[in-house]
Amino acid sequence: MRPVAATAPAGAPPPSVSGSPQSNGRGPATLQPPPPPSSPRPSISPVARAPTLPPRPLPPPAPASSDLRLDLWVSLLQASATQFASAASSASAAASGAATRLQRLTSPPPLNFPAGPSGEQTLALLSDPLAFLKTSTERYGPLVGLLLGGERVVLVTGREEARQVLVEQAGSVYVKEGTAFFPGSSLAGNGLLVSDGAVWQRQRRLSNPAFRRAAVEAYAGAMVAATEDMLEGAWGRGGVRDVYADFNELTLQVTLEALFGFGADTDGRQRRAAAREQGAGSGAGSATTPGPASTSSSTSSASSTSSSSASSEDAQQIVAAVEKAFMFFTQRAATGFVIPEWLPTWDNLEFAAAVQQLDRVVYGMINRRRDELISVHGSVTAAACAVAAASSGNPVSCARPVPTDLLTGLLLSRDEDGSGMTDRALRDELMTLLVAGQETSAILLGWASALLAAHPEVQQAVVEEVLAVCGRTDVPDAQSVRQMPYLESVVLETLRLYSPAYMVGRCARVDAALGPYSLPAGTTVLVSPYVMHRDPDVWEEPEAFKPSRWHDLQRREGYQGAMSLMANLGPNGAYLPFGGGPRNCIGAGFAMMEAMLVLAAVLQRYSLELPAAAGAGAGADRGFPKPKPLITLRPEAAVLRITPRGGGR
Numbered sequence: 266m267r268p269v270a271a272t273a274p275a276g277a278p279p280p281s282v283s284g285s286p287q288s289n290g291r292g293p294a295t296l297q298p299p300p301p302p303s304s305p306r307p308s309i310s311p312v313a314r315a316p317t318l319p320p321r322p323l324p325p326p327a328p329a330s331s332d333l334r335l336d337l338w339v340s341l342l343q344a345s346a347t348q349f350a351s352a353a354s355s356a357s358a359a360a361s362g363a364a365t366r367l368q369r370l371t372s373p374p375p376l377n378f379p380a381g382p383s384g385e386q387t388l389a390l391l392s393d394p395l396a397f398l399k400t401s402t403e404r405y406g407p408l409v410g411l412l413l414g415g416e417r418v419v420l421v422t423g424r425e426e427a428r429q430v431l432v433e434q435a436g437s438v439y440v441k442e443g444t445a446f447f448p449g450s451s452l453a454g455n456g457l458l459v460s461d462g463a464v465w466q467r468q469r470r471l472s473n474p475a476f477r478r479a480a481v482e483a484y485a486g487a488m489v490a491a492t493e494d495m496l497e498g499a500w501g502r503g504g505v506r507d508v509y510a511d512f513n514e515l516t517l518q519v520t521l522e523a524l525f526g527f528g529a530d531t532d533g534r535q536r537r538a539a540a541r542e543q544g545a546g547s548g549a550g551s552a553t554t555p556g557p558a559s560t561s562s563s564t565s566s567a568s569s570t571s572s573s574s575a576s577s578e579d580a581q582q583i584v585a586a587v588e589k590a591f592m593f594f595t596q597r598a599a600t601g602f603v604i605p606e607w608l609p610t611w612d613n614l615e616f617a618a619a620v621q622q623l624d625r626v627v628y629g630m631i632n633r634r635r636d637e638l639i640s641v642h643g644s645v646t647a648a649a650c651a652v653a654a655a656s657s658g659n660p661v662s663c664a665r666p667v668p669t670d671l672l673t674g675l676l677l678s679r680d681e682d683g684s685g686m687t688d689r690a691l692r693d694e695l696m697t698l699l700v701a702g703q704e705t706s707a708i709l710l711g712w713a714s715a716l717l718a719a720h721p722e723v724q725q726a727v728v729e730e731v732l733a734v735c736g737r738t739d740v741p742d743a744q745s746v747r748q749m750p751y752l753e754s755v756v757l758e759t760l761r762l763y764s765p766a767y768m769v770g771r772c773a774r775v776d777a778a779l780g781p782y783s784l785p786a787g788t789t790v791l792v793s794p795y796v797m798h799r800d801p802d803v804w805e806e807p808e809a810f811k812p813s814r815w816h817d818l819q820r821r822e823g824y825q826g827a828m829s830l831m832a833n834l835g836p837n838g839a840y841l842p843f844g845g846g847p848r849n850c851i852g853a854g855f856a857m858m859e860a861m862l863v864l865a866a867v868l869q870r871y872s873l874e875l876p877a878a879a880g881a882g883a884g885a886d887r888g889f890p891k892p893k894p895l896i897t898l899r900p901e902a903a904v905l906r907i908t909p910r911g912g913g914r
């Protein structure tokens with residue numbers, strides 16, 4: 266959500282632990298919205314959605330960097346009439362939107378609009394978003410009427426009201442299109458995060474199979490392998506590191522491997538081995554790399570692959586382009602003002618080049634994968650049938666295995682009428698998954714590690730649980746982490762306190778009634794998991810880090826794992842780290858699996874501590890990371906001391 270860079274983020278001391286795990290130290294014997302990412306990459310400035318352009322042919326290779334801007338200017342000027350028309354209509358829509366917003370600054374709120382602070386509140390929100398959300402709710406209740414950037418906005422933190430928006434009236438009243446602060450982007454196109462109606466329904470239907478439990482378990486191998494690389498390479502003998510920066514690299518690698526299968530081959534193993542060597546020789550342990558979403562060593566680890574392989578080159582190009590694109594989003598969010606992507610500014614041109622580069626590689630991979638499937642199975646439809654038969658237990662189909670990455674899953678997915686996704690839709694979904702899944706997962710891992718470091722008794726209980734299941738030498742896998750309910754409760758509790766998607770946005774497409782109030786069509790509604798997760802009427806000791814609060818729920822009869830706890834906005838209607846209703850996070854199972862596998866592997870081999878209370882971070886918070894609510898609620902950095910436990914792998 267919002268952007269604020271130049272403002273002091275809300276400092277937050279580590280929550281205290283109350284309620285300790287069971288006496289065996291292992292917790293219970295049995296067992297709970299883009300941006301991102303996560304939810305879409307939002308920003309506090311209203312902006313017109315990037316125009317959806319017609320499918321493009323494969324773009325040419327990106328120009329050399331010295332001529333990049335000139336070439337892009339020229340190509341913009343030579344753009345087709347359709348694109349000009351589209352940009353012109355976006356510009357005119359933006360101008361009329363701006364006029365309406367200006368008018369609102371001087372007009373009273375609509376009749377029967379929820380009460381809230383008078384006047385424009387953007388500055389108050391930008392100066393300390395988390396405090397603004399909390400104090401507004403405390404003062405005005407579960408529905409707060411706001412004027413933000415000239416937009417009429419309602420902040421929703423009540424359980425029933427959130428359910429109306431996200432579940433009951435999802436699609437019929439509350440949609441994505443028109444939501445202020447959640448601009449679409451040419452990077453993710455018309456993918457799941459931003460599409461609505463029939464387009465979204467079909468894409469979700471076609472994407473669902475790739476996220477079923479069995480499919481997610483197939484990605485566990487990539488998660489484990491990437492974690493091993495990090496532990497044996499960069500983490501090596503330990504030291505003081507910004508683990509949030511490390512997790513950003515790790516989750517980028519995992520996401521790319523899950524999306525495109527980069528790691529499934531010999532080349533992937535070579536890359537990991539090279540990364541290990543590199544890390545071992547680099548005096549691991551001393552690096553502290555502050556800063557968000559730094560992916561530089563992803564680049565170097567990708568660069569270390571054999572350049573003769575097409576997939577290595579693809580990986581390098583993707584990582585480089587993703588770095589540029591994510592940097593663009595971060596800077597855009599930090600300025601507090603969104604310049605529409607169709608304006609040919611310096612930054613926009615660089616971003617456009619990164620998107621072009623990604624398009625070229627991704628379309629290339631789609632084509633190659635399709636060709637491979639056709640050459641092995643005769644046709645894509647035959648390959649899809651083979652997969653369907655294999656999953657229903659027909660051994661005949663297993664003769665020629667089909668890759669298990671998301672690209673293949675989406676390529677083979679078929680609607681009831683037998684049709685699949687167009688290349689454009691495939692590309693949009695792949696980019697959406699990259700945008701939505703990478704940073705959010707890194708944030709979760711960053712906060713979880715910091716909370717574990719701040720609460721050694723909780724960390725110790727998790728370590729005992731991990732060692733009881735895997736010992737010191739077995740690598741945690743999809744099956745073993747299912748036997749770690751206490752670790753699961755740590756992840757659930759981390760998501761409660763530091764929900765990466767701390768705001769989820771919708772737009773009322775028609776005049777709507779919400780509670781006792783009336784919302785005119787076009788009102789933006791912001792549901793805040795952050796505030797709901799800390800509601801004292803719902804949560805006992807809401808500010809405390811208390812994994813044990815999940816024990817009873819985990820023990821509940823018929824418990825089917827963490828995902829079942831999150832259905833219908835959680836067990837108490839106030840837990841929605843992955844959103845809720847039909848637009849909930851399709852990658853929630855993926856994210857939970859990844860978080861548990863990574864944390865189990867980390868804690869099996871390393872202890873985590875906040876660095877000794879020294880310097881500026883000393884004092885009550887002992888160096889606990891400060892939240893940085895930009896697009897997502899990330900830690901500013903998570904600098905921890907990591908120490909090998911010894912005696913293990």
Ligand code: HEM
Pocket residue numbers: 298299300302303304305457458459469697698701702703705706709764765766769770841842843844845847848849850851852853855856
């Ligand atoms: C800790 C990690 C994650 C968090 C906290 C998170 C959170 C969320 C939330 C809150 C939403 C709902 C947004 C809304 O209602 O507007 C969402 C949607 C989505 N997420 Fe995630 N997410 C995470 C990881 C992932 C991963 C790993 C993937 C994919 C690999 C993913 C893909 C998506 C997609 C495609 C949507 C849009 C779904 C739709 O509208 O149909 N997310 N996520």
